[in-house]
Amino acid sequence: MAAAATSRLESLRNRGAAFGGAPFVGLILVAVAAGLVVGSLRSATFAQLTVQGLALGAVYGILALALVLVYRATRVINFAQGELAMATTYVAYQLIQWGLSYWEAFFATLAIALVLGTVLELALIRPVLHRSAIAAVIVTVGLFVLIDGIVNWIWGGDFKSMPSPFGTKIYHVGGVSIARLYVGMFVVVIIAVLLVWALFRFTKVGLGMRAAALRPAEAAFVGVRVEWMLAIGWGLAALLGAVAGLMTEPSQFLLEPTLMQPILVYAFAAAVLGGLESPAGAVIGGLAIGVALNLVVQYVPAITSELQTPFAFAVILAVLLIKPTGLFGHREVRRV
């Protein structure tokens, strides 16, 4: 029995992150990427908007990835994910005020976020989890409001500014101006995503976490501490959220308590587009939304900026109605 369970866990090890079984979607992605390159070569405006869209999209993607990790671990949609990211950004702000450099504060904040996420799961989510998913969702809604209140209480609602991590340099490539800021955001996010992927793919903790999420009974049988693994899943999500917050702040130049609310909306959209279960789907979904919204507003006169959000959701609803589990999701078997 133990052997069987172990071998099933081994099979997890070999399961590709997302692309297996979706060649069609892969083909579309390649086509889209080619389209973006051609468009960028032909028009400076197009290129400008694409670069900016990729940078923002990366932030949507990493927050969406946080949502996906939480969902995979506990079947909960964490409405407080964005506020948590905002709060940890304030922690970084405070650390900088106390004299740390930006990057020292950056890594210290990631550690704090990891602990914070884990503790929140153990203290607030775990006790209601067995009851119903709705109960846990409502706790996250409460957390949303609570975190907002606490941040406003400690730091106030006025604007703060943090040193710019990437400076204000602007590169000129042909007719296109590219802020180093956008390149920096994109690179940091991609590095973070790759590290998390490597953690899941190559480490024992990562395997344990995947096992605990997908086959909890068997994982427990072979000695994986399932409860801890799920809690660490929340911690990792909070860490990714902190990266999202710390990369959003420089992109908006100012820090204030509603920083992450619009980002969370697009992160939800990205996560759903990718199928909620698929980490790679979330990141690709984020990039797609970032670029698409930037381009659509510029080139489709009927979609003005106030219609960005409704438009994004209309597209996603259409995707869901055709493929109810998102682009990269697997169909869940209904149990009686």
Add this chain to the structure above:
Amino acid sequence: MKARIPALVSLVTVAAVLSILPFVLGDYNISLAAQVGIFFIAVLGLDILTGYTGQISIGHGAFMAIGGYTTAVMSRDHDTNLVLTMLVAFAICFVVGLVVGLPALRLSGVYLALVTFALAVSVPLLPLKWSSYLGGRDGVQASHEVSNLWLYGVAWAASAILFVLAWLILRGRAGRAFRAVRDSEIAAVASGIELPVYKTLAFGISAAYAGVAGSLFVLANNGFAAPDEFGIVLSLQILIGAAVAGLGSLWGVLAGAAFVGLLPSISSSVPVIGSAHGRDVVFGAAVILVMLLLPGGFASLVAWLRRFGRA
């Protein structure tokens, strides 16, 4: 017969207290009591959907927005009688609810939650796009203003009517079907319940309730409707109210409505934290505590008290 007595006692008590309140409260507190009535309607509506049919909605603020704008625009353009606008809001939101209920047939669980969330985020943006008719960020001002007392009377009269309506629906065939859908969709279909009809119907009814609440909500805001009034926080408030309420108890719904309707005003003078943000801290902490300590919401507390009283 025995079970009916406590329920009847509850109703009489609530009605009596509500009748006396306007005579003992000051003008400003009457407006707060009216606010509770407005949330009573919205929470009751969500309870029908979430509590009885098992479908979550994080988007009821969107229906309130539709109801509220219906009242404000009709009053601005045609000077329509305000109570009539509420009936129109009820009808429009019923239809919109049915339409929103359609994707619910194909989606379930978290996907449905996210679709309703999308609705809550998107609907308030529409007045910005069609600002010449819907006022944009400047909002729409109804041509009539109402007194706090008018608001109190109408809100609680509407609450009473809608409560009776809900009771009539839920005790009948539709109510049985709703519960069957909640407990097991597959079993419900197997026993001959037309799933699409009842799932969309529940959405329609629930949305219609939210529409009436939205009408009153705008009137409570001096007849002024603006996009930010119906932000995501409003949707979350209604959800929190329903969670605090628990399932199927008049006292529960009252407690849930009072919780979301009163807490923001009462807790605006929180010691230490200060008035500006104490509200959010208390609000958030209270929600989490209720969920942790009182799993079935106030309804379960009431049931427990009853059992305790009998023993």
Add this chain to the structure above:
Amino acid sequence: MAVNRRKLVALLAALLATAAAAGTAAASHTGTPGVTKKQVVIGGTFPFTGPAALYATIPAAEAAYYAYVNAKGGVHGRKIKDITLDDQYDPSQTPSKTKQLVEQDHVFAIVGSLGTAPVLSTWKYLNNRKIPQVLVATGDAYWGQCVHKALKLCGGKAKPWTMGWQPDYPGEAKVYAKYILKNQPGAKIGVLYQNDSYGKNYLNGLKTGLGKHKNQIVDAESYNLGDSAQVIAAHEVAMRTHGADTFVIFATPQATIYALIDRTVIGWSALTLVNNVSANRVFELAAGQNGADLNGIISSEYTASPTTQANLKGMKLAKSIIDATGNQKLQQSLAEGDGNIIYGLASAWTFVDALKHAGKHLTRPGLMKALRNLNESGKNKNPFIYPGMTVKTSKTRTFPMEQLKLIRWSGGKTGDWHAFGSIYNNIR
């Protein structure tokens, strides 16, 4: 939940009857609300948090001025108590906050409430109740145009209980139009404006000012409050694509800061004009810190500058009043040249001036009469406004201020605004 249906219907009827009967219970007040021998209570709504929180130093400065006046014994023996509530510049919150001030705190008047849309949302409510809504911190033309006349834009009814203070926005936009026509005759103009009455009135003012040249506006793009820096950048990219070489910003501070940074990020070097409310050294410094190229940006001013005119008597007074608060953040803000602090002091000065002239027996109509007959010149000059300008009202003059001075930024990231040219009079 099982209850006899007939009893329920009876209950319902009883409830409805009670609701109707309760309609007779109405509270009545004696005397003027908020006024006692020792005190006058006023209130206002301001954005302490949210997308317009950069204005939060205005109410802080007003509070500082009232404290200064109170320390000297108040006005006619009355101390001024100012209750300020946070509405986040959100017109959906202003009505309930204002209701709280009027019905719970029983204020004498609403003074200085900030923002066009927020003030519009309580305009009717306060006028219906004959409660003064005065010195509102918005420069829209409504507050001056609707005093006597029941124009359509006034909601079909005159609003004599509402009064503005600062120069009106359409008039300000006309000044920019004049400047552009004179100094950049063939300009192709791109306009970024806030998608509400505030932004639209500015845009209309610019069009009126340009007159037959209004087709020189090649692209007018609206943004929504709370839009991200990237949305603002996309608007600028669109304007540049339309060939605009002159960029006019009619925005609130956060969006202005974004627009100034993004302009540099996308490498667009258009002649740039920003509206007065966003021309505050503190905001421009924030933009500069994030890479914005600021030299040559143009705007306008009607209050004195705490940095370039620090030697004026009024600016020294301002410093001593702010120092007395002990609020270090506010002191630092003033030292950096936060013009909003001067704005708050100047506006509070006018309110106190009106209170003095309203006399010992303070009533709401009395306050309005005093405000409609202001004359802050000569010995009674408002020390905080720009030298050479006056605050004045009369039966025919319903806009207290009708003068502006153009200013231009120089000195790069640590620079400042410098006035140039002569004062524009009768800007309306």
